Amino acid sequence: MTGGRTSDGKPRWLVGAARTVRSSGRLSALGNRAVGGVQGNRTLVDVATRVFAFSGGVPLIYLKGGVAVADVPNPERLPVVLVNAVGAAVEAIPGLIEEVAGLQRETLGFRPVLLVSVPCFREVRAQGWPMELVVPQQEWDFEQEWEDYLAGRVAMIATRYRTWGSVGVVDGRLEPMGRRVLQQLATYRPWEASFL
Amino acid sequence: MGHLTRLLAYAAHLPAEVEPYVLSLSQAVPVVAQFGYRYEYLPSHGALGMTSALWQPLFQERLIETVGRVRPRVVVFDGTHPYRGIDAAREVHPGVRWVWSRRGMWKPGLNGDQLAKSAWFDEVIEPGDMAAEADKGASATAPAYRVGPVTLTDREDLLSRAEARAALGLPAEGRIGLISLGAGNINDTSRDIGAAAAALRAAGCAVAVTDVAIAAAAHASDVHLVRAYPLARCYAAFDLVVAATGYNSFHEVLRLGVPAILIPNAGTSLDDQAARATYAAQRGWALAPEAGGLDDAVRTMLSYGADMAAAAQHADPGNGARAAAERLLAVAVGDVEGGRV
Numbered sequence: 001m002t003g004g005r006t007s008d009g010k011p012r013w014l015v016g017a018a019r020t021v022r023s024s025g026r027l028s029a030l031g032n033r034a035v036g037g038v039q040g041n042r043t044l045v046d047v048a049t050r051v052f053a054f055s056g057g058v059p060l061i062y063l064k065g066g067v068a069v070a071d072v073p074n075p076e077r078l079p080v081v082l083v084n085a086v087g088a089a090v091e092a093i094p095g096l097i098e099e100v101a102g103l104q105r106e107t108l109g110f111r112p113v114l115l116v117s118v119p120c121f122r123e124v125r126a127q128g129w130p131m132e133l134v135v136p137q138q139e140w141d142f143e144q145e146w147e148d149y150l151a152g153r154v155a156m157i158a159t160r161y162r163t164w165g166s167v168g169v170v171d172g173r174l175e176p177m178g179r180r181v182l183q184q185l186a187t188y189r190p191w192e193a194s195f196l
Numbered sequence: 197m198g199h200l201t202r203l204l205a206y207a208a209h210l211p212a213e214v215e216p217y218v219l220s221l222s223q224a225v226p227v228v229a230q231f232g233y234r235y236e237y238l239p240s241h242g243a244l245g246m247t248s249a250l251w252q253p254l255f256q257e258r259l260i261e262t263v264g265r266v267r268p269r270v271v272v273f274d275g276t277h278p279y280r281g282i283d284a285a286r287e288v289h290p291g292v293r294w295v296w297s298r299r300g301m302w303k304p305g306l307n308g309d310q311l312a313k314s315a316w317f318d319e320v321i322e323p324g325d326m327a328a329e330a331d332k333g334a335s336a337t338a339p340a341y342r343v344g345p346v347t348l349t350d351r352e353d354l355l356s357r358a359e360a361r362a363a364l365g366l367p368a369e370g371r372i373g374l375i376s377l378g379a380g381n382i383n384d385t386s387r388d389i390g391a392a393a394a395a396l397r398a399a400g401c402a403v404a405v406t407d408v409a410i411a412a413a414a415h416a417s418d419v420h421l422v423r424a425y426p427l428a429r430c431y432a433a434f435d436l437v438v439a440a441t442g443y444n445s446f447h448e449v450l451r452l453g454v455p456a457i458l459i460p461n462a463g464t465s466l467d468d469q470a471a472r473a474t475y476a477a478q479r480g481w482a483l484a485p486e487a488g489g490l491d492d493a494v495r496t497m498l499s500y501g502a503d504m505a506a507a508a509q510h511a512d513p514g515n516g517a518r519a520a521a522e523r524l525l526a527v528a529v530g531d532v533e534g535g536r537v
Binding site (some may be wrong): 058061062063065119121123130131132133135139142143144150152156160 | 223224225228234236237239243244245246250253254257258261265266379
């Protein structure tokens with residue numbers, strides 16, 4: 001059995017293929033198409049997903065992780081976490097960013113995407129994170145309801161950035177349970193979770 | 197920033213009943229709020245660290261959503277490489293008219309394939325270039341509606357020397373030279389920024405820079421950080437400007453009559469900055485010294501810069517932003533139906 005499988009039972013060909021693909025942005029992009037191309041066939045979708053798009057339980061994506069994880073090997077495996085700070089006041093943003101940055105330094109276990117309704121490019125750029133900016137509710141004057149617009153953006157972020165989780169912000173701080181989940185990532189490594 | 201500045205120049209010449217709305221990939225986009233315009237930000241693939249293959253569907257999705265919600269009459273794309281997704285947005289929103297604001301001076305032999313994307317647009321407007329005679333790029337002979345060189349700031353917008361120095365927090369007296377060459381090390385005299393600073397000091401000029409990091413790293417105490425947008429309004433504060441020759445910087449210094457030493461950025465992928473600098477020097481509008489020639493150039497410019505700047509202003513055909521805005525209006529009301537000039 002050891003010739004065809006790794007010590008934890010995974011097929012060697014699959015592990016090797018996955019490693020090759022994940023180390024290449026180009027092949028990963030091809031993989032996205034491959035996963036789509038075999039839709040309808042449960043077995044092929046399963047294989048293609050594991051080879052091309054996932055590392056353990058984490059969707060793989062090349063996305064900036066920030067200065068705190070710059071030296072982490074294979075940062076594309078780190079879970080992407082949406083920090084939803086829509087509605088947070090501009091004066092709360094620096095403290096929030098420092099809170100998230102501190103957690104990231106402690107855990108070296110996630111990549112934040114900050115969603116805000118006030119511009120804070122300079123502060124976020126200093127951390128090296130992606131940032132999404134939405135139209136603030138008080139400035140909204142479109143036909144669509146603002147809540148639907150925001151929901152659409154959150155859905156888009158989940159799809160395009162392949163977020164592993166989402167953490168809200170209350171009174172300028174990470175909501176407590178979300179903070180605890182992020183703290184788990186110091187020792188819980190989703191990309192090491194076995195699915196094979 | 198150059199894209200935003202050109203678009204703001206067009207917007208400034210639109211009638212009051214037209215409401216400009218900005219969607220930008222630039223993290224400098226909040227500057228448009230000071231002009232009273234609303235804006236949205238769409239992260240570029242560079243800002244996200246994402247491959248362009250993964251980013252393009254994101255761009256397309258966001259563009260389609262934004263155009264559908266804002267419902268503009270005209271969308272103006274400023275750039276030299278229209279992104280995939282514009283074509284899809286056009287199909288989804290067929291009632292919207294699309295204009296490509298496409299500056300010239302492409303490096304010869306490059307980017308010609310992009311010209312086919314003119315078909316995605318109802319009109320192509322080319323903001324003019326004072327160095328257009330030296331334009332050997334693929335867009336030089338491509339069909340477009342050509343207007344004069346476009347700047348956001350006009351001569352009548354300039355502050356006086358005293359006003360400009362006060363606005364920037366600069367000393368009222370003494371010579372000051374502005375260095376606007378992008379990022380770099382001001383203490384390293386073997387590189388452009390450091391060499392320019394040394395040359396200015398040798399000629400008795402204080403030094404002003406626009407980059408926070410450059411100012412923070414400066415060992416000398418006579419380096420002033422200047423922050424304003426558009427900084428061109430304050431150009432009278434400076435006795436001379438050492439600038440790169442991107443579209444906006446080049447035309448701001450020449451159109452606004454600032455004695456200029458031009459140092460092209462050789463690292464651009466498409467913009468032929470060297471051709472602009474060489475042409476301006478040949479016409480006697482500015483100096484474009486070779487490496488090692490900055491000391492002489494600064495001394496020359498302090499003596500004869502006003503005459504050279506006047507020559508540039510004499511050659512200026514006037515701001516093309518008004519003509520561009522009028523053309524945009526014509527596209528909006530349907531007076532232009534694929535009939536490019």
